[in-house]
Amino acid sequence: MTDIPDSPPRAASLRRRELVVDGVRLGITSEAGLIAHGRGEAFDYLLGERTHPFADSALEAASALIRTAVHPVLSVNGNVAALATRELRRLADENPELRFEVNLFHFAEERIRRIVDHLTAAGIKDVLGSSPGSTTRLDGLESARARMDDRGIAQADVVIVPLEDGDRCEALVASGRKVITVDLNPLSRTSQRATVTIVDELTRALPRLADLLSEDRNAPQDELRARTAGFDNARGLAAAERAIRETA
Ligand code: ATP
Ligand code: MG
Numbered sequence: 001m002t003d004i005p006d007s008p009p010r011a012a013s014l015r016r017r018e019l020v021v022d023g024v025r026l027g028i029t030s031e032a033g034l035i036a037h038g039r040g041e042a043f044d045y046l047l048g049e050r051t052h053p054f055a056d057s058a059l060e061a062a063s064a065l066i067r068t069a070v071h072p073v074l075s076v077n078g079n080v081a082a083l084a085t086r087e088l089r090r091l092a093d094e095n096p097e098l099r100f101e102v103n104l105f106h107f108a109e110e111r112i113r114r115i116v117d118h119l120t121a122a123g124i125k126d127v128l129g130s131s132p133g134s135t136t137r138l139d140g141l142e143s144a145r146a147r148m149d150d151r152g153i154a155q156a157d158v159v160i161v162p163l164e165d166g167d168r169c170e171a172l173v174a175s176g177r178k179v180i181t182v183d184l185n186p187l188s189r190t191s192q193r194a195t196v197t198i199v200d201e202l203t204r205a206l207p208r209l210a211d212l213l214s215e216d217r218n219a220p221q222d223e224l225r226a227r228t229a230g231f232d233n234a235r236g237l238a239a240a241e242r243a244i245r246e247t248a
Contacts, residue, residue, distance in 0.1 A: 023082025028115045030106040033079045043184035046244045054239040055200035061231035062180045062196045063212035064224040069158035073099045081115045085122045087206035092124040101152035102129030107144035128152040140171040166190045186240035199240040
């Protein structure tokens with residue numbers, strides 16, 4: 001990774017960019033992933049590169065949804081693996097009930113294996129997604145992205161799909177699953193379709209989610225259910241759009 005001095009005000013953003021570039025070099029991120037990252041950077045710039053109250057509310061709803069889930073699974077793509085290796089490791093360590101499954105938009109068996117190896121080397125155990133023999137297909141999706149591991153997303157009632165494409169998010173919601181996403185663009189189809197949309201940068205959002213999951217570990221289930229029932233995703237998205245339009 002190229003050394004980034006601390007002096008630029010946007011050093012954190014530049015470091016993230018380097019992580020994604022390194023992801024491409026390591027063969028875990030696709031070249032198109034660089035463009036997706038650039039789109040995220042633009043929205044983050046307009047949001048002042050900070051976590052807003054609408055994101056905090058969504059994070060609280062997401063934590064409650066995960067804590068009331070029977071089988072929560074986090075879907076990892078090439079950008080997520082490159083950007084948030086450490087953050088995923090912390091989530092895995094603190095939440096053994098949470099499974100991790102690799103699923104790619106630009107599907108390649110070899111890259112799935114490399115991501116699984118990358119996460120395994122980072123200390124995350126039993127990463128799913130690399131055994132085509134034990135899979136089911138998600139209805140409504142044509143591509144290999146429809147693949148679900150029988151021990152993972154196939155059984156999941158709550159799926160966390162950060163930086164996801166709109167089609168897959170929509171198909172997951174249509175399958176009856178609750179879907180949590182992290183997406184800096186409140187206008188994307190993913191953001192609009194998900195059950196809970198966290199409009200925040202991934203590596204800022206995941207540590208907060210880990211904190212909330214710890215706080216909520218022993219919270220009463222009815223309190224958690226009331227929190228998810230009271231959450232209004234459209235309202236959060238409208239607040240995010242206003243914040244962007246006020247800056248732009
Ligand atoms: P959709 O298909 O949902 O309409 P899209 O085609 O605009 O979305 P994709 O390339 O499918 O976008 O998905 C990438 C999404 O992830 C974009 O909305 C982008 O803003 C967002 N994104 C990229 N990097 C980050 C990041 N680090 N943190 C949070 N969101 C990000
Ligand atoms: Mg898309």
